[in-house]
């Protein structure tokens with residue numbers, strides 16, 4: 001494996017090999033790289049401990065990629081936090097050099113660095129995505145907490161290009177809001193329901 005300059009480091013909050021729990025690739029094996037640092041600050045965030053990047057360990061990308069290779073994974077999901085607050089190009093480059101598929105999960109509120117095989121963009125109203133990122137997204141995943149969030153979903157979908165469209169209930173209200181989402185999808189069939197499968201079966 002080609003070595004990189006040790007200054008190519010990222011704040012690693014945690015990494016683990018599991019299954020993608022939501023969206024288009026739900027149920028597929030993937031190695032998760034969760035980076036620290038987020039400036040979006042959603043009220044429903046279930047990863048608040050990642051917001052401050054100083055609470056993560058600054059880790060060389062070579063070590064991060066070594067962990068993926070040791071796990072035997074073929075697909076990596078880079079998530080956060082909000083990973084695009086960092087320069088992801090060195091990490092992507094090394095993942096690609098090792099023939100690993102690179103998937104990104106982002107709110108899209110910063111310019112996206114690096115080459116990605118799949119971009120899942122989950123837009124947040126309090127820090128909206130850049131138009132350039134909506135154009136690049138392969139998958140739009142909108143979190144629905146109130147029925148009014150469906151308008152936000154449509155506003156973002158209108159700015160995408162050949163993108164799969166998912167609606168996902170905000171977990172704390174999923175029992176109450178899911179029937180609204182199902183009714184909406186039955187009338188607007190371009191949308192697909194995303195269920196947080198990992199929370200039902202108790203995996204990371």
Ligand code: SF4
Pocket residue numbers: 038039040041042044045046047048050080081082107124
């Ligand atoms: S963008 Fe993600 S990590 Fe950041 S606050 Fe929102 S849900 Fe949490």
